[in-house]
Every structure is written in structure tokens, then in C-alpha cells.
Amino acid sequence: MATNNDIRAAIDNSRLTTRLSVFGGIASLLLLILTIVLGMVRGEAGGADVFSLAVIPFSMALLFSLSSLVFGVLRTSAAQEEEEKQLLEKRRDVSALDVEEDVRFTAGRSFENYRRFAPYVLALLGAAMMAIFLIYFSRSWAERAEEVVTGTPSGNALNAALLSAIMMLLSVFSGAFFVGQSRGRSFRWLRPVGAWLVTGFAVMFVSTITALFAHNNHLEVDGYAAQVIFWIFAVLGVEFVTNFIIEFYRPRTMRESRPIFESRLLALFTxxxxxxxxxxxxxxxxxxxxxxxxxxxxxxxxxxxxxxxxxxxxxxxxTMIHEIGPSEVGVKENLGKVTSEQLLEPGIYWTLPWPFGTVKRFSCTDLQQVVIGELHDKDEEAAAPADDGHGHSAPKPTKKTGLSQVVLWTTAHGSDDNNFIVAVPPEDGKAVSEADGASISFVRMVIPIDYRIRRDGVMDYAYRNADPVTTLKRIGEQAATEYLASSSMMEVMSTHRLQTEKEMKERIQKLADQHSLGIDIVAVTILDSHPPVEKVAPAYQNVIGAMEEMETKILEAETYAVKTVPEAESKALRIKVEAESYSHMIKTVSAAESSRFTTQLSTYRVMPAMFKLKTYLDFLEKECQGIRKFIVASGLSDEIYELNFEQKERLDLIDTDITAIK
Structure with missing residues (x-):
């Protein structure tokens, strides 16, 4: 009797078998759909006959994935049922076992029936499916037997080879996994899935090869390979029938090692x-x-x-497959010999496998660079630094802090081994006296040369020079030395740098054409042009520092003058305008007051009493407008008045001003 641990292990293995069957079914279905759509329906795949035959192994893999899925589900139910029986026996519930066993415990019998009879059904289904597919392909090929086999257009062959290679990888990885997993007894039903997926890998591998042959107009290879694979599948179909017949006469053992639907022939390879x-x-x-x-x-x-x-x-x-990018051209070599001097356009090409064949690729649009001298940072030696306008490259961020790193003339930078130092005449070409020293100056510089390979010069660039990059560098050094020997130091460092770059570009292009480099010089840039660091640079640095300080003082004085003069002029104008405004105000107000008093005096002289009364009433009306007023008759001396100066809390309707409302 199985122990509880054995039952739990059987349940876990059965569930794992179910999950793996689902995974195998999905993978097989995906590959089957791609094969049917691209191979049988559309027929666009290169090596279409071999590609279409892959529908057989992928269909078989799908069939056996479904069978192992059912096997896993039934085995899980049977194991769970066995576990339930043991629990009932431990509880000593004998009545439940006797009464309900025929009703409740049916999963075990279902699993045993499936394991006993399903292999026969699967063997017949496999043989039937194999016969249907083989009949279909034989009739399809017979219908076009009298036609001229033209094969797949070479334009689709490379795409089909890539597609076949991808499907081939999917098949071999999944198939190898299932074959390895089926080593255990609990996963035996997964072995046919892995075997047929590995068979699909073999078919797709042959399809990839035939597609490459079709690309090179060897269209007959697909037909021959398809016939061989067709008869191999026919033999496997006969094996299904043979195993089904032999199974009736094979003696039974306690341990069945191999289901009848599992191919013995495929096992030789899996x-x-x-x-x-x-x-x-x-x-x-x-x-x-x-x-x-x-x-x-x-x-x-x-x-x-x-x-x-x-x-x-x-x-x-x-290694036989080579891709040439959109901006590239190529040259094909087989056994070290150029097959054709005609350049290959962008696309996918194939040669003999390495090391017997290769394709050299060249870009006729990308800029390439050769640097004469050495840049500051060796890690960025291939990049041309931006020019700051004074013959120096722009400062680069330091690796520790990320701040700008300033490189002075007096500070050693770069490597002294690769410095490009040129002896040039002094300024204006005038020789100095013997007491002053030799009449030459030394300039250190870095000269990046940007170039592009000409389309009509690819063969020259690739085969007429053993090392075209080194040759161009030597040419650049020669041209720079010859030209700078006739130029003054200050011209090279400052005013004539652009003209110097232009002249050097023309010289380098001429020498490159003489050496048949097959390139166009795009730009020549002079960077880091300054005297050598050891003794000359500090003196130059002091002079330049003094000149910069002088310019700073002049600019500060001009800035102070520009700031002070407009400020003084503005202050004087403001004082003048304020004075004029005050004068105008005083004169106007005084004249108005004088005119007002003159008019009042004339009015007073005409009617003094009326003038006083009007003045008094105007005072009451205007100056005492917000004051409450009470009028008392002066002639009634015996009458007593009581005045209430309290403010009324709210107004009555009687107090409403009807006139104001109207």
C-alpha cells in the first residue's frame, strides 16, 4: 500500500505534468499555426515544401500534449482519491468505504481505463493524422508535377531562412526540455511531445538550409529535401500501425516501460x-x-x-549569413578572393562558412577620424573635442566631481610620446638676433582629420593599402609639417587658424589621392595649439595674464564711466525739472489768489451785507456740512427749548425723505 508521502509526490508530479502539458500544447499550437499560415496557406516561406512538412511534427506534438494533459488531470484526481481513502481508513469509517466506494471513488478506475486504452486510440489517431497529411502533400505536389518548378523568389528566401531559424530554436529548446523532463517515470507521457518537437527542429533546420540555397537560385534542393522528409514521415506512420498490431501479441509485465504511441525510431535521436x-x-x-x-x-x-x-x-x-546595413556597402570574399568588384547593396548575403568566406562592410556616409597628436583624455581619444575659439579644446568634466577641468599651458597634459610639436618661424617671418636665440618657435597641437570613404574608392581603401588609417595619419603629419614650416606662430595660434585648416585640408586631400586611399577629407581642425609646456609656455602665460589684466582694468574703467555719467545727467535733469515745476506752481497759485481777492473786494464794495451773508452761508454749507445744526429764533426770549441730542436708534417711515425717493 502506498504511503502518504508517495501519494503526495504523485499528486505533485501529476500537477506538474498538467502544467507542462499546457506549456507544450501552447508552444506546439503556435508553431503549428505559423507553419500552416506561412507554409501551406500563403506559401511565402523559402523552401516552402520542407517548411510546410513541419506541420506534421507540430501536429503530433499538439496531439500528445493534449493526451498528457488528460493523463495528468486524471492521475491527479486518482491520487487525491487514494489519499481520501487512507484518511477514511485512519478514521476507521468502514461503513463509508463499503457503501460509497462505487459512487464516490471512480477517479481511480477512470485513470486506469485511460492509461489502458488511450495508447491504442492515440496510436490510431497518430497514424490517421500522418496518413491525412501525407496524402494531402502527395496530391498537392502531383497537381503541379507538370509545371516548371520555379521555387520561392529570392527576395523572400532570406526572410524565410530567418523565420525558420527562429522556429528551429523554439522547437529545439522546448523539445530538449520535455525530453529531459520525461526521464522520470511520472513524466513518461511527455516524451512523445519532446520527441516530435525535436523532429520539428530537424525539419526547420533543413528548411533554413534550403531557403539559403533558394536565395542563390538552387531551387531544386527544396524539392529533393521535401521528398526525403516525406518518406521519413511515411516510415514513422507505418511504425504507429506496427506498434498497434504488435501490442496485442506482446507479453504484459508489471512495469510497462514504453507506451505504444511512443516512436522507437525517434528515440534513437532523442x-x-x-x-x-x-x-x-x-x-x-x-x-x-x-x-x-x-x-x-x-x-x-x-x-x-x-x-x-x-x-x-x-x-x-x-557565419554564412552576413548583413549589410542601410548606409553600408560590402565586398564578398570566398577563400580570400574577391568574388566581384561590384559593391553589394544593403541587404542580407551568404558566403561560405567562416573562415572560408566573409563579407567586408564599409560605410560611405559615416564620418571617421584620425587624430594627429593626442587628446587630453585617452579614454576619449576617438572623439574630437569642441574648439573654444582660442586653439584649445573645451574643458571636460572630471571623473570625480563632474566639474569643468581647466587645462593650462603650464600644466603637463596628454602623453609626451605622442605630442605633435612643429617648429615654425617667428611672427612676420623676421629673424631675431643671435643674442635672442634661434629664429624658430615650437608649437604643440592636436589635429583631428575627419574623412569619409568614397563610394568609388572602396576597393582602393580596402585593398590598395595595408593600413589606410596609419597611412592617412602619416600623410597628415607630412602635410602639417610642410605647411606650418612656412607659417608664423601667432598666425597658427590665433588669426589665421581657419585659413591654416583650409590649406592643410587641401594638401592632405591631394596626398591621399596620390596614395589612392579612396577617401574624401571632410574637415581638418587645429586644437590645443600652444607652445610646449617645459620652458616656453610659462613666459607666454605671464604675458597673456598681463594682457588680460590690462583689458580687465580698461573694461572696469569704461564700465564705471558708462554707469556714472548717465546717473549724474539724470540727477541734474531731475533737479532742474523739480525747480521749474515749483516755480510754475508758486507763480500760478499766487496769481490766482491775487485775482480771487480782487474779485471778492469788488463784490464786497457793491453789497457788503449780502457778501457777508453769502460768505457765512457758504461756510455753513461747505465747512460745516457734517455737523448737526439747530435754528432758534432770537426774538422769543421767554420760550424754552428742549433739545435731544441723542441719535435715533432706527428711522421711522415718517422720517423718510419722499423727495429723495422720487
Whole structure:
């Protein structure tokens, strides 16, 4: 009787089988759909006949994935049922076992029936599917037997080769996984899935090869390969029928090692470990213990060496495929010899595998650069630094802080071994006296040369010079030395730098054409042009520092003058305007007051009483407008008035001013 641990292990293995079956079914279905759509329906794949035949192994893999899925589900239910039985026995519930066993515990019988009869059904289904597909292909090929086989256009062949290679990789990885997983007894039903996926890998591998041959107008290879694969599948179909018949006469054992629907012929290729069993026996004998029983040897036996051989063959085969980018041209070589001087346009091409064939690629649009001298940062030697306008490259961020790093003439920078130092005449070409020293000056500089390969000069660039980059660098040094020997130091460092760059570009282009480099010089730039660091640079630095300080003082004085003069003028104008405004105000107000008093005096003289009364009333109306006023008759001396100066809390309707409302 199985223990509880065995039952739990069976449940876990069955569930894992179910999940792996789902994964295998999805992978097989995806590959099957791609094969049907691109191979059988549209027929656009290169090597279309071989590509279409891959529908057989992928269909078989899908069929056996579904069968292993059902197997896993039923086995899980049976194991769970067995676990439930043990729980009931532990509870000693005998009545429940006797009464409900026929009703409740049916999963085990279902699983046993499926394991007993399903292999026969699967073998017949496999044979039937194989016969249907083979009949379909034979009739399809017979209908076009009298037509001229033109094959697939070469324009689609490379795309088909890439597609076949991708599907080939998917098949071999998934197939190898299932074959390895099926080593355990619990996962035996997964082995046909892996075997047929590996078979799909083999078909796709042949399809990739035939597509490459079709690209080179060898269209007959696809037909021959398709016929061979067709008869191989026919033999496998006959094996299904043979296994089904032999199964009735085979003696039964307690342990069934192999289901009848599992192909023995495919096992010769999916179980390469059997070839190494003799080696394992020899190792066990030599070491005195079972070396072949270790997991490392088991892994090596099953997977390592076959995968290494397959991958090595695949990778070596991929060396035949070469891609030329959109902005590139290529030259094909086979066995070290140029097959044609006509340049290859952008696209995918194939040659003999490495090292027998290759394609050299060249870009006729990208700028390339050769640097005469050395840049400050060796890690960025290939990049041309931006010019700051004074013959120096722009400061670069330091690696520690990210701040701008200032490089002075007096500070050693770069490598002294690769410095390009040129002797040039003094300023204006005037020789100095013997007491002053020799009449030459030394200038250190870096000269990046940007160039582009000409389309009509690719063959010259590739084959007429052993090292065109080094040749261009030597040409640049020659042209720079010859030209700078006739130029003054200050001209090179300041005013005539652009003219110097232009002249050097023309000289370098002329020398490059003489050496048949096949390039166009795009730009020549002079960077880091300054005296050598050792003794000359400090003196130049002092002079330049003094000149810069003088310019700073002049600019400061001009700035003060520009700021002070307008400020003084503005202040004087403001005082003048304020004075004029005050004068105008005083004069106008005084004249108005004088005119007002003159008018009042004339009015007073005409009617003094009326003038006083009007003045008094105007005072009451204007100056006392916000004051409450009470009028009392002066002639009624005996009458007493009571005045309430309290403010009313709210107004009545009687107090409303009707006139104001109207």
C-alpha cells in the first residue's frame, strides 16, 4: 500500500505534468499555426515544401500534449482519491468505504481505463493524422508535377531562412526540455511531445538550409529535401500501425516501460545517452563505484555533448549569413578572393562558412577620424573635442566631481610620446638676433582629420593599402609639417587658424589621392595649439595674464564711466525739472489768489451785507456740512427749548425723505 508521502509526490508530479502539458500544447499550437499560415496557406516561406512538412511534427506534438494533459488531470484526481481513502481508513469509517466506494471513488478506475486504452486510440489517431497529411502533400505536389518548378523568389528566401531559424530554436529548446523532463517515470507521457518537437527542429533546420540555397537560385534542393522528409514521415506512420498490431501479441509485465504511441525510431535521436552507456560501464569499473549514477554524469550524458555539437554546427552555419546595413556597402570574399568588384547593396548575403568566406562592410556616409597628436583624455581619444575659439579644446568634466577641468599651458597634459610639436618661424617671418636665440618657435597641437570613404574608392581603401588609417595619419603629419614650416606662430595660434585648416585640408586631400586611399577629407581642425609646456609656455602665460589684466582694468574703467555719467545727467535733469515745476506752481497759485481777492473786494464794495451773508452761508454749507445744526429764533426770549441730542436708534417711515425717493 502506498504511503502518504508517495501519494503526495504523485499528486505533485501529476500537477506538474498538467502544467507542462499546457506549456507544450501552447508552444506546439503556435508553431503549428505559423507553419500552416506561412507554409501551406500563403506559401511565402523559402523552401516552402520542407517548411510546410513541419506541420506534421507540430501536429503530433499538439496531439500528445493534449493526451498528457488528460493523463495528468486524471492521475491527479486518482491520487487525491487514494489519499481520501487512507484518511477514511485512519478514521476507521468502514461503513463509508463499503457503501460509497462505487459512487464516490471512480477517479481511480477512470485513470486506469485511460492509461489502458488511450495508447491504442492515440496510436490510431497518430497514424490517421500522418496518413491525412501525407496524402494531402502527395496530391498537392502531383497537381503541379507538370509545371516548371520555379521555387520561392529570392527576395523572400532570406526572410524565410530567418523565420525558420527562429522556429528551429523554439522547437529545439522546448523539445530538449520535455525530453529531459520525461526521464522520470511520472513524466513518461511527455516524451512523445519532446520527441516530435525535436523532429520539428530537424525539419526547420533543413528548411533554413534550403531557403539559403533558394536565395542563390538552387531551387531544386527544396524539392529533393521535401521528398526525403516525406518518406521519413511515411516510415514513422507505418511504425504507429506496427506498434498497434504488435501490442496485442506482446507479453504484459508489471512495469510497462514504453507506451505504444511512443516512436522507437525517434528515440534513437532523442535519447543520445544510450550511446554512452558503454563509456559509463568502463568508468564504473575503473573508479570502483558507480560514476554513471552521479547527477553530473547523467546531465553530461543526456544533454551536454549533443547540445554542444548542435550549437557548434548552428553557430558555424550562421557565419554564412552576413548583413549589410542601410548606409553600408560590402565586398564578398570566398577563400580570400574577391568574388566581384561590384559593391553589394544593403541587404542580407551568404558566403561560405567562416573562415572560408566573409563579407567586408564599409560605410560611405559615416564620418571617421584620425587624430594627429593626442587628446587630453585617452579614454576619449576617438572623439574630437569642441574648439573654444582660442586653439584649445573645451574643458571636460572630471571623473570625480563632474566639474569643468581647466587645462593650462603650464600644466603637463596628454602623453609626451605622442605630442605633435612643429617648429615654425617667428611672427612676420623676421629673424631675431643671435643674442635672442634661434629664429624658430615650437608649437604643440592636436589635429583631428575627419574623412569619409568614397563610394568609388572602396576597393582602393580596402585593398590598395595595408593600413589606410596609419597611412592617412602619416600623410597628415607630412602635410602639417610642410605647411606650418612656412607659417608664423601667432598666425597658427590665433588669426589665421581657419585659413591654416583650409590649406592643410587641401594638401592632405591631394596626398591621399596620390596614395589612392579612396577617401574624401571632410574637415581638418587645429586644437590645443600652444607652445610646449617645459620652458616656453610659462613666459607666454605671464604675458597673456598681463594682457588680460590690462583689458580687465580698461573694461572696469569704461564700465564705471558708462554707469556714472548717465546717473549724474539724470540727477541734474531731475533737479532742474523739480525747480521749474515749483516755480510754475508758486507763480500760478499766487496769481490766482491775487485775482480771487480782487474779485471778492469788488463784490464786497457793491453789497457788503449780502457778501457777508453769502460768505457765512457758504461756510455753513461747505465747512460745516457734517455737523448737526439747530435754528432758534432770537426774538422769543421767554420760550424754552428742549433739545435731544441723542441719535435715533432706527428711522421711522415718517422720517423718510419722499423727495429723495422720487
Amino acid at each position: 535519447e543520445p545517452g544510450g550511446v554512452m552507456r558503454n563509456i559509463a560501464s568502463a568508468l564504473d569499473y575503473q573508479f570502483g563505484f558507480k560514476v554513471s549514477g552521479t547527477w553530473l554524469y547523467s546531465f553530461m550524458e543526456r544533454s551536454f555533448f549533443p547540445l554542444i555539437i548542435v550549437w557548434a554546427a548552428i553557430l558555424w552555419g550562421f
